[in-house]
Amino acid sequence: xxxxxxxxxxxxxxxxxxxxxxxxxxxxxxxxxxxxxxxxxxxxxxxxxxxxxxxxxxxxxxxxxxxxxxxxxxxxxxxxxxxxxxxxxxxxxxxxxxxxxxxxxxxxxxxxxxxxxxxxxx
Amino acid sequence: xxxxxxxxxxxxxxxxxxxxxxxxxxxxxxxxxxxxxxxxxxxxxxxxxxxxxxxxxxxxxxxxxxxxxxxxxxxxxxxxxxxxxxxxxxxxxxxxxxxxxxxxxxx
Numbered sequence: 001x002x003x004x005x006x007x008x009x010x011x012x013x014x015x016x017x018x019x020x021x022x023x024x025x026x027x028x029x030x031x032x033x034x035x036x037x038x039x040x041x042x043x044x045x046x047x048x049x050x051x052x053x054x055x056x057x058x059x060x061x062x063x064x065x066x067x068x069x070x071x072x073x074x075x076x077x078x079x080x081x082x083x084x085x086x087x088x089x090x091x092x093x094x095x096x097x098x099x100x101x102x103x104x105x106x107x108x109x110x111x112x113x114x115x116x117x118x119x120x121x122x
Numbered sequence: 123x124x125x126x127x128x129x130x131x132x133x134x135x136x137x138x139x140x141x142x143x144x145x146x147x148x149x150x151x152x153x154x155x156x157x158x159x160x161x162x163x164x165x166x167x168x169x170x171x172x173x174x175x176x177x178x179x180x181x182x183x184x185x186x187x188x189x190x191x192x193x194x195x196x197x198x199x200x201x202x203x204x205x206x207x208x209x210x211x212x213x214x215x216x217x218x219x220x221x222x223x224x225x226x227x228x229x
Contacts, residue, residue, distance in 0.1 A: 039220075047157075047165065047208055047220040063217060098166055100218075107210065107218060108155035108170035115164050 002027035004097050004113035012091075012120050018084040021074065021115060022097030029078060030055045033103035036080040038071060040093040041115075052100050053080060071074075087120045094118075125213040126154075126221035133227040134199045142194045144209030144221045154192040154211040156185060158203075159223075165208060169194055196226075204228040 008020035022036065029036055037052035050063035053071045061069045070083040082089060093116050098109040126146040134140035144154060153172045157165035167176050169185040172192070184195045192211075196203055209221040 046223045047210075049218045049220060052218075058216075063215070091184070101170075102218075105152045105154070106165055106171045107212070109157070109165070109210065110167050110176065112164040112166070 002099060002111040004099070004111055006095060006097050006116040007115045008116060008118070010117055010119060012087055012118060013122050014088055014120055015086055016090060018082070018087050018095075018118055020095055020116065021043070022080050022082075022117070024078045024080075024099070029080070029099065031044045033101055035060075035100040035102060036071070036073070037098050037100040037109065039096045039098055039109070040091075041096070042093040050082065050084075050095075052102075053113075057088045071100075089120050092118065092120045126209055126211060126219055128207075128209060128221040128224045130222070131227070133229055134196070135229050136201060137198055139195065139197045140199055140226065142196075142207050142224045142226065143191055144155045144193070144211075145191045146211060146221075147190055147214055148212045148216075149187065149190045149192055152212040154185070154187075154209050156183075156194045157208045157210065159206045159208065160204075168207075180218050199226075199228050 003026045005023045012018045035052040038050040051071050053059045068085045073080045094115040098112040098113045156169040157166040158168050168183050173185040182193045186193050206223050208223045213219045
């Protein structure tokens with residue numbers, strides 16, 4: 001059973017860069033048609049897709065966040081990271097990492113981390 | 123606003139059947155997946171590829187498609203099914219999106 005765990009600062013100052021890591025255990029992220037992804041959820045609101053990366057390094061980002069987002073694979077193959085620059089209070093949310101299967105018109109996020117709350121405040 | 127439209131709230135009597143719907147133009151071309159989220163917990167995949175259940179998901183959960191609308195049906199709702207439910211697919215630009223979510227209350 002694949003398990004994911006998010007880690008990173010719980011508080012970021014406005015205009016700074018939010019940085020989170022996701023560690024994957026119990027399985028490989030290097031599977032055909034699988035991607036490492038990030039999703040966020042502001043308190044009391046719905047889920048928002050942030051973006052994904054393949055183990056080959058190709059990325060896809062939510063157009064509304066694309067100018068501020070970078071997702072990368074870590075030096076150890078079982079880690080990947082999220083950076084979100086120029087944050088504001090609107091970026092305060094629970095951030096989830098998840099594995100995404102995507103192929104031939106079928107997408108699904110099958111394994112999720114427990115999520116980590118990131119607050120943007122001075 | 124999401125291009126996948128869900129009713130904000132739905133209720134069902136204990137033991138009865140409930141259908142939660144998700145409407146979107148691209149659902150004609152892409153399948154949808156469904157997630158259950160209970161308070162303070164991460165979402166859990168319950169249906170993928172229109173009507174496939176991951177291991178461990180009870181068979182009272184099923185999915186279906188009709189035109190540009192996909193549905194999650196719970197047959198014989200139990201108290202533990204009370205949760206928020208989100209659909210996931212693609213928007214008109216082909217980007218991954220989630221529906222706005224449906225809060226299911228089991229009466």
